[in-house]
Amino acid sequence: MKVEGEYVFNGPREEVWELVRDPEVLATALPGTQSLNQVSENEYQGKMHVRVGPVAGVFSGRVVVSDEVQPESYTLTVEGRGSPGFAKGTGQVQLTDQGDGTTLMKYEGEVQIGGKVASVGQRLLDTASKSMIRQGLEALNKALQARVAQSEGQEEVEYNLPSEAKFAAAVAKDMAGEMLSSSRMIWMAVAVIIVIVIVAVIWMSRGGG
Amino acid sequence: MAKKYVGQRMTRTEDPRLLTGQALFVDDVDLPDMLHAAFLRSDYAHARLRSIDVSAARSRPGVVAVYTAEDMGDAWRPGPPLVSPPPTVEDIVFHSRTQVPLVKDKVRLAGEPLAVVIAESRYIAEDALEDILVDLEPLGAVVDLEKALEPDAPLVHDDLDSNLAAHLIQEKGDYAVAREKADLVIRRRILIDRGTAAAMENRGIVAHWDEKNQQLTLWDTTQAPIPIRNGLAGMFGLSTHQVRVIAPFVGGGFGPKIMMFYPEEVVLTWATLKLGRPIKWIEDRRENFFATNQERGQVHDAELALTRDGRILGLRDDFIHDTGAYDPYGLTVPLNTQCHALGPYEIPNYYGELKVVFTNRPIVSPLRGAGRSQGVFVIERLLDLAAKELGIDPVEIRKRNLLSPDVFPYDNKIIDQAFVPLVYDSGNYRPVLEKAAAMIDYDRFLNEEQPRLRTEGRHVGIGIVSFIETTGIGPYEGARVTVETSGRINVATGVGTQGQGHFTSFAQIAADQLGVSPRDVHLVTGDTSQFHWGTGTFASRGAVVAGNAIHAAATTVRDKVLKLASKVLETPEEELELDDGQVRVADIPQRSISLGELAVRANPLRGAVEPGTEPGLEATAYFGPKYGATASGAHAMIIEVDPETMMVEIKRYVLVEDCGTVINPLIVEGQLHGGVALGIGNSYYEQLMYDENGQLLNASFADYLVPTASEVPRVEIAHLETPSPLNPLGSKGVGEGGCIPVPALFAQALEDALADYDIEILEAPMSPNKLFELLQGKEKEQ
Numbered sequence: 005m006k007v008e009g010e011y012v013f014n015g016p017r018e019e020v021w022e023l024v025r026d027p028e029v030l031a032t033a034l035p036g037t038q039s040l041n042q043v044s045e046n047e048y049q050g051k052m053h054v055r056v057g058p059v060a061g062v063f064s065g066r067v068v069v070s071d072e073v074q075p076e077s078y079t080l081t082v083e084g085r086g087s088p089g090f091a092k093g094t095g096q097v098q099l100t101d102q103g104d105g106t107t108l109m110k111y112e113g114e115v116q117i118g119g120k121v122a123s124v125g126q127r128l129l130d131t132a133s134k135s136m137i138r139q140g141l142e143a144l145n146k147a148l149q150a151r152v153a154q155s156e157g158q159e160e161v162e163y164n165l166p167s168e169a170k171f172a173a174a175v176a177k178d179m180a181g182e183m184l185s186s187s188r189m190i191w192m193a194v195a196v197i198i199v200i201v202i203v204a205v206i207w208m209s210r211g212g213g
Numbered sequence: 214m215a216k217k218y219v220g221q222r223m224t225r226t227e228d229p230r231l232l233t234g235q236a237l238f239v240d241d242v243d244l245p246d247m248l249h250a251a252f253l254r255s256d257y258a259h260a261r262l263r264s265i266d267v268s269a270a271r272s273r274p275g276v277v278a279v280y281t282a283e284d285m286g287d288a289w290r291p292g293p294p295l296v297s298p299p300p301t302v303e304d305i306v307f308h309s310r311t312q313v314p315l316v317k318d319k320v321r322l323a324g325e326p327l328a329v330v331i332a333e334s335r336y337i338a339e340d341a342l343e344d345i346l347v348d349l350e351p352l353g354a355v356v357d358l359e360k361a362l363e364p365d366a367p368l369v370h371d372d373l374d375s376n377l378a379a380h381l382i383q384e385k386g387d388y389a390v391a392r393e394k395a396d397l398v399i400r401r402r403i404l405i406d407r408g409t410a411a412a413m414e415n416r417g418i419v420a421h422w423d424e425k426n427q428q429l430t431l432w433d434t435t436q437a438p439i440p441i442r443n444g445l446a447g448m449f450g451l452s453t454h455q456v457r458v459i460a461p462f463v464g465g466g467f468g469p470k471i472m473m474f475y476p477e478e479v480v481l482t483w484a485t486l487k488l489g490r491p492i493k494w495i496e497d498r499r500e501n502f503f504a505t506n507q508e509r510g511q512v513h514d515a516e517l518a519l520t521r522d523g524r525i526l527g528l529r530d531d532f533i534h535d536t537g538a539y540d541p542y543g544l545t546v547p548l549n550t551q552c553h554a555l556g557p558y559e560i561p562n563y564y565g566e567l568k569v570v571f572t573n574r575p576i577v578s579p580l581r582g583a584g585r586s587q588g589v590f591v592i593e594r595l596l597d598l599a600a601k602e603l604g605i606d607p608v609e610i611r612k613r614n615l616l617s618p619d620v621f622p623y624d625n626k627i628i629d630q631a632f633v634p635l636v637y638d639s640g641n642y643r644p645v646l647e648k649a650a651a652m653i654d655y656d657r658f659l660n661e662e663q664p665r666l667r668t669e670g671r672h673v674g675i676g677i678v679s680f681i682e683t684t685g686i687g688p689y690e691g692a693r694v695t696v697e698t699s700g701r702i703n704v705a706t707g708v709g710t711q712g713q714g715h716f717t718s719f720a721q722i723a724a725d726q727l728g729v730s731p732r733d734v735h736l737v738t739g740d741t742s743q744f745h746w747g748t749g750t751f752a753s754r755g756a757v758v759a760g761n762a763i764h765a766a767a768t769t770v771r772d773k774v775l776k777l778a779s780k781v782l783e784t785p786e787e788e789l790e791l792d793d794g795q796v797r798v799a800d801i802p803q804r805s806i807s808l809g810e811l812a813v814r815a816n817p818l819r820g821a822v823e824p825g826t827e828p829g830l831e832a833t834a835y836f837g838p839k840y841g842a843t844a845s846g847a848h849a850m851i852i853e854v855d856p857e858t859m860m861v862e863i864k865r866y867v868l869v870e871d872c873g874t875v876i877n878p879l880i881v882e883g884q885l886h887g888g889v890a891l892g893i894g895n896s897y898y899e900q901l902m903y904d905e906n907g908q909l910l911n912a913s914f915a916d917y918l919v920p921t922a923s924e925v926p927r928v929e930i931a932h933l934e935t936p937s938p939l940n941p942l943g944s945k946g947v948g949e950g951g952c953i954p955v956p957a958l959f960a961q962a963l964e965d966a967l968a969d970y971d972i973e974i975l976e977a978p979m980s981p982n983k984l985f986e987l988l989q990g991k992e993k994e995q
Binding site: 058085087089090092116117118119120122126127 | 256257258323342343351499502503904906908909910911912913916
């Protein structure tokens, strides 16, 4: 599976760099992350609860950062496996100072996915991964703004990270949105959204999985 | 003997039990103290097993045992090959590599079992799977059939030089010479991809070693209970009399359940022998997509040489066949492909080079159709393209090439799946094709209806194809027929039943010989303690081989009945008749004796009998044909395609079959309906999608589309009968015929419906997506 995209952070590049290399921030920004520890200068290990459609479970894995050109670019190598399957991939991340106090992040990579998550969740995989990345980056951006505000001595910006349930609900919403735009059978998409919302509500009421 | 019941549309005697939930399936078996098994399966398609740590799983409360390959010790052995390679072809290459019970060194397909957990409940067993730590080193996967043979391809089996599992060439006449003489040569690359059987009931096993009785009982969803019994006895050093295999009602076999041995059959047997407690394993649907055999993947490079007037001079069909990670089923499937590419046509020259490749995908073994539909797809597609090129009507080009009825038995001069020469026993193909054309109103559709609908802007098309089906192969089956003292008849046979209606059609055969109602015939099948010689249910052979064994046994019992009745009624045998459960003197109906009374007299408790007398009214008989019986058929359909959504609606579906003597038309039609449904799936919906790493991407019924009631039309059926000369009943098989020609038919109808786009369908299954891409490609060209 190819993963690529870009995102604009409302903050200077150095701050963004600090942020994306801080395991504690990363762990909170990606809901479902149960732990993320830096085991060496460039290696992190952690566990993450993942849900794609009907497949859910804990992935444990490691992330290695290499080819680091501070604060411009780095390569991420990710390897994870668990009961939902496995994922293995490499991606390049590039940060560009846009000169207006914002930073453009470009990322692209190739991920190999296997096991249950690939065989049963296949058609949800693309949207789910895009949605997770987008939400993760949005959370990071909020964290960034909180940091910037703090360092500038301003009043602290409220920084509430999404719960895992809210996160999952947003993934579901994205999926439904995708179906709506690509399908001519609106009524069917509407039915699917209703089902997804019901499932999300049930799931949230169970305490967020 | 008059046929009173054979040929009747009898409703199935087994249906009340099935429809009211009273029939025993493996999952209904619930024994005291029973344990439950769950298998840890590899997520990778190709990987080296570095280490496996089951200690945490073993200590989970409720877990009784966790086993890996190492734990099995000497009991760990690759499975024996199910069928051997053909001995009659020269220069054949065949590398036998069979499946293993649990992975020891290397994973060769996603879903291959690494360990088994046996626990007090399936829930606990499944949870414990997550406690197992496995270290697998992923390897490059072999998925694409052609890339599999490239020199730098990863090796599925490290001890071989390449992924070539088998290589053979079959020849008839001289194709090269025929090609020289041809006015037209049509050459195409044709792709056929994999599907799964999607039986309603997944596989399941209950294994029980009773230590005190020294008796092993296995309830198994197998299509071959007797070979499973024999194999397990041999594997675990037991007498065959200590092993009882029961294949109760099975919710669909379709071929993959003939496999032996699936890893689970060996592992559960080994484990119950070790633990002394019954163990159950029921495959879940997702497991089924990985752990149950599949079929169909082939890449053909085929060419047909013809004269200007559409007569076939020769066929060349070189193809690569995907056997999956192992090849326990030998060459059955690709040999069927070779044979069925010759079809019902006179093809004087043939050259076929077959390469079988190992890939990192599930094992390939026969799946309803078993290689036949690929062969039919190849020849029918080439004929359609030739017809178009030559400006000959598709029905006409077929008629010009059909074998005439006076050539039978017809020797096609290549070997078939049973390694004997491919000889068609009998047939009359032209009336079958003509009947199908008449039923669908072929000429009127082409001349009136289609032009009218086309002017309305509708995309309607017609298809019509011919095919043969080799059926009813040996080696043999047997049956024991007994008249019980109640007057009821007991028939025991070994084949096993998966919904074919055996309880009814076999009863009809016995009833005709013994003058009883089929409802008074009790059939026992699939229980090795009841009848223990035989091979199994496969290759559309149940009605032919077991049916004729029952016929033979019932005939012998009839002789015994008449002999005894003659003595009792003091009347010569010729003057006696059997009817209504009675033996009567033909002219004096009041002088009679019931079958039950005769059965009592045939088993006296005191007194003397003539030396050499056998007790009871019972006989056992076997039937083995010289070679298989060849059935034939023609299918036709009218479809409409929506060129915006690419959805296809089947407006009419007509089929004519000739399976020799029809024992029960209702059952034959049921078989054909089911076959057509599978064929429609294989044509347009059912395709297993693998990525380049061997990951199956659609392992659920949400993504793998089995046709539903809305995709399967009403099927109009007609029967023609050309009895087989190879068996007394004259029957031929029909279990697979429904599905075999459908992808070829579908392709022809699609091309016709979209004639204005001028597309060529060279792939099965097609799909709305693929059709869309084809049309897009055409639009770009224009």
